[in-house]
Amino acid sequence: MVEDSYKHQGMRRRLIQKLRDKGIESARVLEVMGKIPRHIFFENAFLEHAYQDKAFPIGHGQTISQPYTVAFQSQLLNVQAGDKVLEIGTGSGYQAMVLHDLGAKLYTIEYQQALYERTSAFLPKLGYKISFFQGDGSKGLAIHEPFDKIIVTAGAPTVPNSLIAQLKVGGCLVIPVGDNNKQQMLRLTKTTEKEISKEVFADFSFVPLKGDEGWN
Template identity: 60%
Template sequence: MAPDTYKTRGLRNKLVKVLENKGITDLRVLQAIAKVPRHVFFENALLEHAYQDKAFPIGEGQTISQPYTVAFQSEKLEIKPKDKVLEIGTGSGYQACILVELGAIVYTIEYNKVLFERTKKFLPELGYKPYFFHGDGSKGLPAKAPFDKIIVTAGAPVLPDALTDQLAEGGILIIPIGDKDKQKMVRIRKKNGKLIQEDYDYFAFVPLLGEQGWNK
């Protein structure tokens, strides 16, 4: 594992400034970005890419999300300490680390078995210990529901009913919805049992696989 050095900490601080310039204002989110060593999710030879504001392949047809996307989704979730959060799409585990830094109790589910096994082993080595699950994230995690917050880190064709059903009263769900090329970021709040939707900009995510996502 690549060490965290004065140089990499400095690169993270530069990244934080980039995110601020792009409109991220939540101080706790920016502090989390400044703390989590994103470069350890990359091969050593790719260190120069780790703190650029862009997504990057991690194998298995998946990517580590663009830092702005991670910060944007995290900010819109309005995480409070001890919030019970469901993450759909563990991937590299970077987003889960940010959620843990924000004080959330994180349940994270990954469809791809290779990524699941890799990340389940790797994150505790970094000191991050969310609850890991392997399975169809489009179905959520009914055995552990309800959740205060739900974050989907893959593009869905529709809003899965299973996820809104598992959202607690007063909870927030953030999900990209659209086709396989681009998706609109959507935030759902559950108020008095009703779903209130807010739409944001377009993003590009890998497809959400599963029964209520995209089937292979």
């Protein structure tokens, strides 16, 4: 049983208000994030960090994403109930919980074996029915294509062709693209089998996307 005290809930309400103040408009995203106990990813000694709007190290050179970043990407993805969604970079599992609670039929792939083992064991204990995979997420998950939506939670040098190929027509890919210091958030919508529309949003800073179509 996850402890979610009045103190936790109060800290979370303040975080959600901060996200609203920073421009997150999706009521569904804010509602879902307002219910998820982010502190379960933190040791008690670091509890004060759980509801601050910042990233935090989770080992293996990875971080649990800044709440604003999770909210921003989730808002862009615009998950509808029953959407088949691929997440590249499971990490801590926090973003996966948000996508699941937004109604996604979620497939998630993690490059780091240790993180995959930890998260794929942890989230099912909380009742989350998610399909976990370990491997090179830069190449997507061809065995389960096509997807309605794909979200990448690591910075890519370019848009991986494999991910575009695995999108349904009408589907979209949300991905940060740039160098190792700064990336632009992109939303790519597959309008036909051969045509893609691109929208460019704010700059972010992610850990590098590892793999054959990422940073080797």
